[in-house]
Amino acid sequence: MSTQSSRFAARMMVAPSVALLLIWMIVPLAMTLYYSFRLYRLISPDRTGWVGFNNYLWFVNSPDFWLALFNTLALVGGVLIITVVLGMLIALLIDQPVKGQGVLRILVIAPFFVMPPVAASIWENLFMHPQNGLFAAVARSFGAQPILFLENYPMLSVIGIVSWEWLPFATLILLTALQSLSSEQLEAAEMDGASALSRFRYIILPHATRAITVVILIQTIFLLGIFGEIFTTTQGGPGSASTTLPYMIFKQAIAAKDIGRAAAGGIIAVILANIVAYFLMRSIGKHLDA
Amino acid sequence: MGKIELTKVRKSFGDVHVIPGIDLQINDGEFVVFVGPSGCGKSTLLRLIAGLEDTSSGTIEIDGKDATNLPPAKRGLAMVFQSYALYPHMTVRKNIAFPLKMAGMEQAEQDKRVERAAKVLNLANYLDRRPGQLSGGQRQRVAIGRAIVREPAAFLFDEPLSNLDAALRVGMRQEISELHQSLKTTMIYVTHDQVEAMTMADKIVVLNAGNIEQVGAPLELYNNPRNLFVAGFIGSPKMNFIEGAEAAKHNAHTIGVRPEHITVGQGPWEGVVGLSEHLGSDSFLKVAVDGIGTLTVRAPGEVNAHHGDRIKLAPGGKIHRFDANGLAI
Numbered sequence A: 001m002s003t004q005s006s007r008f009a010a011r012m013m014v015a016p017s018v019a020l021l022l023i024w025m026i027v028p029l030a031m032t033l034y035y036s037f038r039l040y041r042l043i044s045p046d047r048t049g050w051v052g053f054n055n056y057l058w059f060v061n062s063p064d065f066w067l068a069l070f071n072t073l074a075l076v077g078g079v080l081i082i083t084v085v086l087g088m089l090i091a092l093l094i095d096q097p098v099k100g101q102g103v104l105r106i107l108v109i110a111p112f113f114v115m116p117p118v119a120a121s122i123w124e125n126l127f128m129h130p131q132n133g134l135f136a137a138v139a140r141s142f143g144a145q146p147i148l149f150l151e152n153y154p155m156l157s158v159i160g161i162v163s164w165e166w167l168p169f170a171t172l173i174l175l176t177a178l179q180s181l182s183s184e185q186l187e188a189a190e191m192d193g194a195s196a197l198s199r200f201r202y203i204i205l206p207h208a209t210r211a212i213t214v215v216i217l218i219q220t221i222f223l224l225g226i227f228g229e230i231f232t233t234t235q236g237g238p239g240s241a242s243t244t245l246p247y248m249i250f251k252q253a254i255a256a257k258d259i260g261r262a263a264a265g266g267i268i269a270v271i272l273a274n275i276v277a278y279f280l281m282r283s284i285g286k287h288l289d290a
Numbered sequence B: 001m002g003k004i005e006l007t008k009v010r011k012s013f014g015d016v017h018v019i020p021g022i023d024l025q026i027n028d029g030e031f032v033v034f035v036g037p038s039g040c041g042k043s044t045l046l047r048l049i050a051g052l053e054d055t056s057s058g059t060i061e062i063d064g065k066d067a068t069n070l071p072p073a074k075r076g077l078a079m080v081f082q083s084y085a086l087y088p089h090m091t092v093r094k095n096i097a098f099p100l101k102m103a104g105m106e107q108a109e110q111d112k113r114v115e116r117a118a119k120v121l122n123l124a125n126y127l128d129r130r131p132g133q134l135s136g137g138q139r140q141r142v143a144i145g146r147a148i149v150r151e152p153a154a155f156l157f158d159e160p161l162s163n164l165d166a167a168l169r170v171g172m173r174q175e176i177s178e179l180h181q182s183l184k185t186t187m188i189y190v191t192h193d194q195v196e197a198m199t200m201a202d203k204i205v206v207l208n209a210g211n212i213e214q215v216g217a218p219l220e221l222y223n224n225p226r227n228l229f230v231a232g233f234i235g236s237p238k239m240n241f242i243e244g245a246e247a248a249k250h251n252a253h254t255i256g257v258r259p260e261h262i263t264v265g266q267g268p269w270e271g272v273v274g275l276s277e278h279l280g281s282d283s284f285l286k287v288a289v290d291g292i293g294t295l296t297v298r299a300p301g302e303v304n305a306h307h308g309d310r311i312k313l314a315p316g317g318k319i320h321r322f323d324a325n326g327l328a329i
């Protein structure tokens, strides 16, 4: 696949799908861009016109914006750290030969099949509920006051729920990485006098970097747009304590029915995603090359 | 120092008794080769000595100290794997230095030893490459380099040359032999290659189904195999075994004659040439001898015998005699 003619043929053959994808991407983006400079409120549809950067200025100057930005990054960062670290530990654990390995693996993967609103409801009502929740029951059995998760720690609660949903994904990818490591390499390291910790540090971790990179990149894409879990549990509250950028856009578009401002928020989110992607690719993208 | 002593070592995987019980002594500085058919337990035995498998029972002593339950790192042995098992994300330099780093050795001393090993193994120009950028023979040398820098009590090799092409194998075989001459460290070497076993070993251990059939110097095994298995396994092509009336003439149940000990031309045996292979230096003939069966003959140089010819053969050299239990008489 590297002669001149085969490269040319390859380009010609992917050209149609690339063109289609481009249109697929460009059209919505262009429309969002268009509306972000327009006055367009569903409550007063006849008042339209160009407003320049006003929508953006409103968005950036709104008191919730910086909090929402911070919350978005905290959500992405928090979930990434939790899922990669825990995912690696669980993957190491279920890579060991134990009885019932198959069942164990299915159990570990199961949360991934639960839809986000369902997962959030389960957590809200069965675990975190101050009267009926499991955590409240545990707290009471120790004679402690139940913690009001969604009221006092809304962002941490959301991070916890989302981590639970994405943990199986990280575990699965990391597990396949561990399984592709030749046992002879580990045995060689063992003979070379490497302790279990050194084997992890010098053999397993470098072997898994590509898988970790994949986990981080894919999860970041999805985590930047997390919405359902917040909508189901905290509704961005209390106040705006757990409002993220996507949730703020939703509030503008649906609650305030201001399409122009929501579109401006959308463009800001796209810019943010690109900044994140740029830094991610700069710092870890090199692991994707062979 | 590298004296290794196995006493009644057994190994089972579940119900499978891979090694039913082995006693073996390996002296300091010896080059010991384990040979045997595929699946006979050579690798398992080596891994038991390395500590990568637990013994089911029995004891392993290294330099007079009980090492049966010692972890691999504490045994002071170095192993070269068949797949080399290099660390792909480390440069050659880091690969070779890895055991030293794990031992907490100073950087300066590490560098010194790596340089020395690289010089011995002709790797000096490749130190900053990764294993993926090396040829098979170079990788093999890196694996050996990683083993020698630790200055272990003994080296363990598990079929280290089986992934190399024929020419390279001959070269590496000599290099390993030379390494043994200069280091004078005990080496245990697993192979199923006759030539490697015969040329490199001080002592060959012939294994069959987890049992030791015979231990001895290469020529000792060649000249005085203890039983039919060793007689058939050592030597290439395989020894001819003759039973029945011809064997009875020699007061034996079975007699064995090596292909290279049969002369073509005159003699008591007569038969028709089946397959004939002429290599220039040698000729290999399969001859269907009347009343005896098919014999393999290895004649030096060129022999004018082709498919369908009737020729006469004479057994020369040593005739090996075996009783009904397959033991040498």
Ligand SMILES: Nc1ncnc2c1ncn2[C@@H]1O[C@H](COP(=O)(O)OP(=O)(O)OP(=O)(O)O)[C@@H](O)[C@H]1O
Pocket (backbone or CB within 6 Å): B013, B016, B018, B036, B037, B038, B039, B040, B041, B042, B043, B044, B045, B192
């Ligand atoms: N982990 C294991 N579990 C069960 N059986 C095993 C295991 N490892 C090896 N065996 C069995 O033990 C026997 C000896 O295996 P071993 O690898 O020592 O053979 P070998 O002599 O090295 O063969 P080869 O020349 O093909 O490498 C084989 O029958 C193999 O199936």
Ligand SMILES: [Mg+2]
Pocket (backbone or CB within 6 Å): B042, B043, B044
């Ligand atoms: Mg083997």
